[in-house]
Amino acid sequence: MTKLVYFAWVRERIGRSEEELSLPATVVTAGDLLNHLKGLGEEYEMALQFPEAIRVAINMEHVEHDEPIGDAREIALFPPMTGG
Amino acid sequence: MATQSKSSILPTVRVQREDFDLQAEVALLSVGRHDIGAVVTFSGLCRDEGGRLEALELEHYPGMAEAEITRIADLAIERFSLGGLTAIHRYGTILPGENIVLVIAAASHRQAAFDAANFVMDFLKTSAPFWKKEHGQDGKAGDWVSAKDADDAARTKWTTDR
Numbered sequence: 001m002t003k004l005v006y007f008a009w010v011r012e013r014i015g016r017s018e019e020e021l022s023l024p025a026t027v028v029t030a031g032d033l034l035n036h037l038k039g040l041g042e043e044y045e046m047a048l049q050f051p052e053a054i055r056v057a058i059n060m061e062h063v064e065h066d067e068p069i070g071d072a073r074e075i076a077l078f079p080p081m082t083g084g
Numbered sequence: 085m086a087t088q089s090k091s092s093i094l095p096t097v098r099v100q101r102e103d104f105d106l107q108a109e110v111a112l113l114s115v116g117r118h119d120i121g122a123v124v125t126f127s128g129l130c131r132d133e134g135g136r137l138e139a140l141e142l143e144h145y146p147g148m149a150e151a152e153i154t155r156i157a158d159l160a161i162e163r164f165s166l167g168g169l170t171a172i173h174r175y176g177t178i179l180p181g182e183n184i185v186l187v188i189a190a191a192s193h194r195q196a197a198f199d200a201a202n203f204v205m206d207f208l209k210t211s212a213p214f215w216k217k218e219h220g221q222d223g224k225a226g227d228w229v230s231a232k233d234a235d236d237a238a239r240t241k242w243t244t245d246r
Contacts (some may be wrong), residue, residue, distance in 0.1 A: 083214025
């Protein structure tokens with residue numbers, strides 16, 4: 001099981017802030033994960049319809065979409081940041 | 085000969101709901117020290133966007149927000165000749181006129197202090213996990229603030245300038 005956490009409009013569109021999912025072996029990279037989630041239902045499709053806009057962090061560190069997720073404890077998906 | 089390693093400077097990083105006291109934070113960095121010749125402070129405040137905005141809601145990723153600001157502060161300490169560095173970012177509901185973020189860079193000379201404060205803000209805006217949502221005067225929860233290309237450009241200049 002992998003813990004997924006969502007923030008800002010990704011969280012609102014998916015309708016929850018976190019969940020534990022069991023990921024198939026075909027999900028190797030962060031980009032694969034986005035594609036996989038898009039197939040899980042309308043809410044995921046709505047949140048992730050422009051995957052290039054989604055930022056990914058593995059174990060609280062920013063990664064590119066081609067990063068292998070390995071045995072990540074926590075994967076976060078969120079929009080570009082707007083702090084400061 | 086006593087040589088002080090740059091890495092001996094530990095930044096002060098806080099992510100908090102409550103307000104901060106700019107004067108008190110400056111004093112923590114400078115009082116009792118005779119090596120600090122320049123203190124640059126940047127504080128970011130909530131605007132009302134011409135009366136349209138009632139509040140901003142600042143969401144953050146607990147844990148990663150602190151880690152990412154610390155990483156950025158450490159980059160600044162490595163890059164500029166600093167005597168001290170503080171970065172504080174608030175979360176939660178913030179009203180127009182209230183503080184959002186504080187960066188204080190202390191150095192022997194002003195250029196390092198100005199540059200470091202600018203550097204920390206440019207990186208913080210594009211890589212610290214915070215998101216702003218607007219709440220309008222009409223009482224409706226509005227839209228999430230969009231990331232600006234200008235902020236990405238401001239950050240990129242630090243990697244292309246040298």
